[in-house]
Amino acid sequence: MSETYDYIIVGSGTAGGLLAYNLTQAGARCLLIEAGKNFRKETFPRLEGDASAQMYWGGGFELSHDASMAFLRGKVVGGGSIVNQGLMDRFDEVAFDDWRAESGVDFFSLAAMAPYYDAVEAKLALHTFTAVERNQNAEKFVAGCEACGYEWKYLRRGQADCGLEEGNDCIGCLNGCHRDSKQSSMVVFVRPAEALGLELVTETEVEWVEPAGEVVRVHASQAGTAKTYQARRLILSGGALGTTAVLLRSGFKPRYPALGKYFASHPQFMFFAIYDEEINAHQGYFQTVNSKDPRFRPRGFKLENVFAGPASSALLFTGYGRAHHEIMRQYCHMACAEVAIRDENAGEIEVGKNGRLAIKKQLTDQDRRRMKDGTAVLKEILAASGARQVIESPLYFGLHLMGGSRMGTDPATSVVEPDYKLRGFDNIYVCDSSLYPNAPGINPALTVMALSQRLSEQLTRS
Amino acid sequence: MTSEYFSPRALRGLNRIGDMLIPGDAGLPSFSEYGCSEKVDDLVAYAPAEDIATLNTVLAVMAVAPTAVLRWLIERMTAVTPDQSGTIASLMRQLNFGLRGILFSLYYGEKAGSQYTGPDPLEVIGYQVRRVE
Numbered sequence: 001m002s003e004t005y006d007y008i009i010v011g012s013g014t015a016g017g018l019l020a021y022n023l024t025q026a027g028a029r030c031l032l033i034e035a036g037k038n039f040r041k042e043t044f045p046r047l048e049g050d051a052s053a054q055m056y057w058g059g060g061f062e063l064s065h066d067a068s069m070a071f072l073r074g075k076v077v078g079g080g081s082i083v084n085q086g087l088m089d090r091f092d093e094v095a096f097d098d099w100r101a102e103s104g105v106d107f108f109s110l111a112a113m114a115p116y117y118d119a120v121e122a123k124l125a126l127h128t129f130t131a132v133e134r135n136q137n138a139e140k141f142v143a144g145c146e147a148c149g150y151e152w153k154y155l156r157r158g159q160a161d162c163g164l165e166e167g168n169d170c171i172g173c174l175n176g177c178h179r180d181s182k183q184s185s186m187v188v189f190v191r192p193a194e195a196l197g198l199e200l201v202t203e204t205e206v207e208w209v210e211p212a213g214e215v216v217r218v219h220a221s222q223a224g225t226a227k228t229y230q231a232r233r234l235i236l237s238g239g240a241l242g243t244t245a246v247l248l249r250s251g252f253k254p255r256y257p258a259l260g261k262y263f264a265s266h267p268q269f270m271f272f273a274i275y276d277e278e279i280n281a282h283q284g285y286f287q288t289v290n291s292k293d294p295r296f297r298p299r300g301f302k303l304e305n306v307f308a309g310p311a312s313s314a315l316l317f318t319g320y321g322r323a324h325h326e327i328m329r330q331y332c333h334m335a336c337a338e339v340a341i342r343d344e345n346a347g348e349i350e351v352g353k354n355g356r357l358a359i360k361k362q363l364t365d366q367d368r369r370r371m372k373d374g375t376a377v378l379k380e381i382l383a384a385s386g387a388r389q390v391i392e393s394p395l396y397f398g399l400h401l402m403g404g405s406r407m408g409t410d411p412a413t414s415v416v417e418p419d420y421k422l423r424g425f426d427n428i429y430v431c432d433s434s435l436y437p438n439a440p441g442i443n444p445a446l447t448v449m450a451l452s453q454r455l456s457e458q459l460t461r462s
Numbered sequence: 463m464t465s466e467y468f469s470p471r472a473l474r475g476l477n478r479i480g481d482m483l484i485p486g487d488a489g490l491p492s493f494s495e496y497g498c499s500e501k502v503d504d505l506v507a508y509a510p511a512e513d514i515a516t517l518n519t520v521l522a523v524m525a526v527a528p529t530a531v532l533r534w535l536i537e538r539m540t541a542v543t544p545d546q547s548g549t550i551a552s553l554m555r556q557l558n559f560g561l562r563g564i565l566f567s568l569y570y571g572e573k574a575g576s577q578y579t580g581p582d583p584l585e586v587i588g589y590q591v592r593r594v595e
């Protein structure tokens with residue numbers, strides 16, 4: 001048994017890193033527990049296969065129970081913020097209105113959350129892209145949108161200095177930023193918190209937690225060795241799957257009927273367009289634009305201009321044999337975009353007897369309508385951009401994992417109180433995307449940070 | 463060629479299914495010519511032990527299965543869609559993700575075998591990434 005910390009925070013990703021920094025800075029003695037490895041900019045895997053194996057749960061991806069959808073979940077110090085694109089969007093009133101209506105939580109509004117967004121944005125280096133930063137992939141997307149009369153916009157990203165002028169290509173950033181430019185939780189919060197005295201243990205997987213009066217015990221496994229830590233307060237920030245799995249393994253399901261339910265993932269459907277000329281979508285900035293057309297939001301989809309490395313791209317295509325080689329020979333002539341839908345939160349997270357996750361997630365009828373609607377628009381855009389062929393990947397991916405331990409006022413439909421406490425406990429908190437009441441249809445990262453900032457201020461005040 | 467996780471027969475199965483999916487083409491080596499199965503441990507070391515054990519068995523069967531059966535399997539697993547229901551469809555999707563994930567990560571992962579001297583597949587498809595530190 002270790003000493004008693006003021007706080008144990010489980011998960012060093014978008015929420016956990018910020019909480020660890022704020023609480024350590026306020027003078028609390030904090031322990032941050034992370035299941036993944038502790039890379040530095042010099043040691044991130046350079047190639048996508050190695051990165052997938054070493055920095056994601058499941059050794060690359062996790063599949064839903066019937067393998068109809070794959071989920072990508074970072075397992076590394078910094079969590080998803082190491083492997084995501086660092087896009088930083090505030091929610092709109094539509095998202096917060098829906099959250100408030102479904103959860104009964106009154107601070108879910110743009111006005112109430114604005115101070116926390118402001119505080120988080122002040123900690124980050126943010127950059128909104130401009131025309132000179134568009135690569136050929138973005139040029140094709142923009143040309144297609146404009147030809148069809150759809151609005152698009154430049155993305156805002158957390159980044160300090162990506163070295164584009166020096167010739168750097170940003171696609172490698174998906175394996176961890178080798179310049180410490182991307183504003184990951186590791187760069188912005190965990191490293192500075194360590195300098196302030198934060199204790200970080202890595203490659204340590206939390207199995208279950210145990211309320212024990214004035215303290216909470218955290219039972220973990222480190223290279224096969226059992227470890228127990230304890231603190232006066234515990235904050236679970238392991239994400240929708242991680243946090244929910246810990247609560248399920250801790251035996252809380254009978255107490256909370258909603259535990260594991262209301263899971264959503266913003267399913268994404270990828271399209272590759274092939275052009276006569278070279279596109280070289282892997283060069284320059286990786287992602288600079290997406291759709292902004294006001295007609296898309298009510299229809300429940302958005303379009304993202306993205307790309308993937310060769311191994312991931314190959315996986316997304318169906319052909320094999322000579323057909324595979326023919327497609328991959330055209331890699332440098334490809335552009336890529338995806339339809340991402342605002343899905344219904346009908347998924348469910350369970351833990352089997354072997355302790356492994358079983359993720360039940362299938363598209364609902366509404367999800368399918370949104371997918372088809374978005375697909376039709378994107379195909380129109382890609383055709384208008386001059387593509388001679390459009391390839392639709394048959395694989396479904398979920399990258400924004402949300403819900404499972406959601407916040408709300410109704411014990412029948414929620415697990416976490418509006419003050420972030422696990423219902424019925426004064427010293428166990430949940431703060432990450434697992435508390436999302438439903439899918440916002442907007443990149444979730446900045447709002448996770450704003451919610452974490454809000455909890456930090458609540459805790460430091462007390 | 464040895465592996466800490468896969469039996470010699472499973473490694474033969476990996477090369478066999480690899481060559482059916484990636485047979486090589488002008489300038490591009492086949493999966494086995496490239497020799498990347500030598501480095502399969504780089505990738506599977508981080509996968510759950512249960513998954514590795516299952517894959518070991520599947521690959522060992524693939525080493526000895528008739529070619530016609532493997533062709534049928536590849537057709538099925540690459541043609542199955544996320545919307546098809548049933549246990550077989552689910553199994554085919556798992557195979558599709560698992561097998562192709564490993565094969566492509568090796569082949570497009572700069573993991574040439576010790577005997578390979580030809581061009582790297584990444585070079586042939588024109589994938590060059592500048593990394594400015």
